[in-house]
Structure formats: structure tokens, C-alpha cells
Amino acid sequence: MRVAVAITLTDDERKTLMKWSRGRSTPMRLVKRAQVVLLAAAGKTNLEISHEVGMARRPVGVWRKRFAEGRLAAIEKDAPRPGRPSPERDSLTRRILEATTQTKPKHATHWSTRSLAAELGVSDARVARVWRAHGLQPHRVKTFKVSNDPDFAEKVHDVVGLYLNPPEHAIVLSVDEKTQVQALDRTQRGLPIHPGRCGTMTHDYKRHGTTTLFAALNVAEGVVIDKCMKRHRHQEWIAFLKEIDARTPAGLDLHLIADNYATHKHPKVQSWLKRHPRFHMHFIPTSSSWLNLVERFFAELTNKRLRRGTFRSVPQLIKAIKQYVEDHNNHAKGLRWTATAEEILAKVRRARATLDKVTSD
Incomplete structure (x- = not known):
């Protein structure tokens, strides 16, 4: 036995x-x-x-x-099966890979398992297995844009240099505006989260106005200086610069990293900066918002407080933003940048070469 x-x-x-x-x-x-x-x-x-x-x-x-x-x-892992791999299977895998990566359906932007299976005369399960084995996900797409700024390299060296080697007796601030923040109220109350069921919220909403959040992120400490205003013209930008001036130690230089929004370069802004020599502006390359660290704070604010929030007025929205910023500052930690300028430039060169090759093909 x-x-x-x-x-x-x-x-x-x-x-x-x-x-x-x-x-x-x-x-x-x-x-x-x-x-x-x-x-x-x-x-x-x-x-x-x-x-x-x-x-x-x-x-x-x-x-x-x-x-x-x-x-x-x-x-x-499954044990290897006996015998040689089927030549027909290898050929079919190549056909699926070529069709997925080199062609598009006639009346759609990308293949699905069923549409490609119908096109090649195979089962959709076979297509799905090949896609999983080779890490293909035609239904997903990532956004990107290679900057065409003629001063790209110079600006990258300038901004990354501030992140990696901040000057002494100075504060490095990443600054920007989050415009058109809407006070949205749902038309019905949502259902709370429950075991086996996620929370719910209505797809439609009521608009109760907007505000613009101006924010300056202290890179070394992670603390945010904030101010909400109705508009985002050069007048509001100067008002925010005054806010930064009042809320930072007077004896320190201020290095502000900002994007190329026209308001930041308005003649009256330039005039104000000349009268306040401790302010030093550093502009990121065009189409390079990923270089501005305050964008990370804006993303967290949106995901954790705004996207699912319910606000019946602009003052209620502003109060929620201020409470979030206050809590953030109470638990703030400095941000550590690790990528060097040369690493970034090498990656951009590879992206541009790939883009040029695709364009020429």
C-alpha cells in the first residue's frame, strides 16, 4: 500500500x-x-x-x-512540457506580436483581444496569453512630450543644480498656480464604503464657483506657503510674491522655480523683482512640468482632498484647502531629488531619437 x-x-x-x-x-x-x-x-x-x-x-x-x-x-512554475515547441505556435505568436505593435484596426485606435483574434482567425484567449507573456497592453497609453525649448539643457542644469546643491543662506521654493479649482457639490449623497462594496458618488454635480491656489513649496523642508485668490493675473502673482516675502526669514535669498506662464514674466512683475533683490527666478523648460516639484503637492491635494470632496461654496472650498495645507505642513518632510542633469539629458536624447525614428518611418 x-x-x-x-x-x-x-x-x-x-x-x-x-x-x-x-x-x-x-x-x-x-x-x-x-x-x-x-x-x-x-x-x-x-x-x-x-x-x-x-x-x-x-x-x-x-x-x-x-x-x-x-x-x-x-x-x-509549471514543469516543462515534453517535446519540441510547436512551429505553428511560434509562427502564430510572431503574427500576433507584429499585428499588435505594427498595425491598427481599420475603425479603431487600438486592438482588443477579440478584434485582433477575429482579424487573425485565432481565439481571443490565445491573443490574451501572448499579450501577457510579452507585457503588451494596447488599451493603455501614457502621455509624454519632449520639450522643444532651445535652452532646455541650460535650464535643466540650473533647476536640477538648485535641487541637488541648494545655495547657502537661501531657500529654494517651487512655485506655481493651480487654476480653476472648482467648488463642486454632488446632486445626491453618496453611499459609504462597505465590506465588499466601494463608496459611491454621483456622476453629475453642481458648480458653485472657482478659486486659484497659489503655492510655494519649500524643497528642503516640504512646507507649503499658500494663498487662494479669485484670478491669476500678474496682480495676483505679485500679491503672492509679497506673501512669500512676508512668510520667509528676511535675511535669506529666495530662489523661485517656476514655469513659463506669461504672468510670471510680466513687465510689472519684473519691475517688482528689481525692487526686491533677494528674489531670484529660475524657469523650467517649456513642456517640463515634471521638473517643478510643487506639481507633486498639487497632485496629492487633488487625489486626497478635492476629487471626492463636496463643496457648496467657494469659501468652503478655500477652508478645506487651507486645512489640508495646514495638516500637510504639520507633517512635512523635505523632498530629495536624485536624478542628475546629465541623466535627464541622456534620457531626453534617447526619447528624441526614438521619436525622430518613428516620425521618419
Whole structure:
């Protein structure tokens, strides 16, 4: 009479197997294998395991034995199948890859598994397997733009130099405006989050006006200087510069990193800056908002406070923004920039070369 291999698990192995057996994104075949090993370690027979897991008794014995011989690695990956790979399968994989990366459907912007399967005369499951194996996701797209600023390299060196080696007796501030922040009120109350159900909110809303948030992020400390105003003309920009002047130590120079918005370069702004020599403006290249660190703060504000917020008036919106900024400043940490100017320029050169090649093709 055959006796099943006894299974004894270490704490780490048990922890990993429990994770696999319960993981929502874990492949079902691995879930079942993990369950087999856990039940075997609990002293169950192969017949009992087969009934509990819903797997035939023979494969239960196979995976039990395979774990005993090779531990976790033996059940995580499928064993290589005997025989040579099918030439037809390799040819079909190449056809799917070429069609996905080099062609587009006639009446759509990108392929789906079903549309490409119909075009090639294969199953959509086959297309999905090839896409997963090669990391292809035609339904997703990322935005990008290579800056055409003629002074790109010079500006990158200037701004990155401030991040990596800030001057002594000075404060480096990343500044910008978040314009048209809307006070939105939902037409109905949403349902709260509940086990097994996410929170809800209506797709439509009522508008109650807008405000513009001016913000200056102290790169070394992470603290934000904020001011909400109705508009974002050069008058408001000068008012915000005065706010920065009043809320920073008088004996320190101020190096402001800003984008190329025309308001920041208005003649009256230039005149004001000449009368306040401790202010030094540094402009990022065009189409390079990723160089302005205050954009990270704006993104966090939007995701954590504004996007799901309900505001019945502009004053209520401004109050919520100020409360968020106050809490942010109470837990602020300095931001650490790591990329050098040369690394950034090399990456941009590669992107531009790829873009030129695609354009020429």
C-alpha cells in the first residue's frame, strides 16, 4: 500500500502558501497547489484533499510529491512540457506580436483581444496569453512630450543644480498656480464604503464657483506657503510674491522655480523683482512640468482632498484647502531629488531619437 509523502512546513513556507491560497490576483492553478500542500501539511490524505480542493487524486499526489522534492519553487512554475515547441505556435505568436505593435484596426485606435483574434482567425484567449507573456497592453497609453525649448539643457542644469546643491543662506521654493479649482457639490449623497462594496458618488454635480491656489513649496523642508485668490493675473502673482516675502526669514535669498506662464514674466512683475533683490527666478523648460516639484503637492491635494470632496461654496472650498495645507505642513518632510542633469539629458536624447525614428518611418 502506497503512503503519501509527509509534508512539514517552515514558518516562511507556510506564510507564503497562505498568501498564495488567498491571493485574489494569484493564478487559480497556484491557489489550488498551495491549498494541496497546506492540507497535506495538516495530515490529510490525498483523497480527502481531492474532495476539499476539487482536484483529481492523481494530480494531488503529483503536486504533493513535487513540493516535497523542490519546495516552493517546484509548485510555483509549471514543469516543462515534453517535446519540441510547436512551429505553428511560434509562427502564430510572431503574427500576433507584429499585428499588435505594427498595425491598427481599420475603425479603431487600438486592438482588443477579440478584434485582433477575429482579424487573425485565432481565439481571443490565445491573443490574451501572448499579450501577457510579452507585457503588451494596447488599451493603455501614457502621455509624454519632449520639450522643444532651445535652452532646455541650460535650464535643466540650473533647476536640477538648485535641487541637488541648494545655495547657502537661501531657500529654494517651487512655485506655481493651480487654476480653476472648482467648488463642486454632488446632486445626491453618496453611499459609504462597505465590506465588499466601494463608496459611491454621483456622476453629475453642481458648480458653485472657482478659486486659484497659489503655492510655494519649500524643497528642503516640504512646507507649503499658500494663498487662494479669485484670478491669476500678474496682480495676483505679485500679491503672492509679497506673501512669500512676508512668510520667509528676511535675511535669506529666495530662489523661485517656476514655469513659463506669461504672468510670471510680466513687465510689472519684473519691475517688482528689481525692487526686491533677494528674489531670484529660475524657469523650467517649456513642456517640463515634471521638473517643478510643487506639481507633486498639487497632485496629492487633488487625489486626497478635492476629487471626492463636496463643496457648496467657494469659501468652503478655500477652508478645506487651507486645512489640508495646514495638516500637510504639520507633517512635512523635505523632498530629495536624485536624478542628475546629465541623466535627464541622456534620457531626453534617447526619447528624441526614438521619436525622430518613428516620425521618419
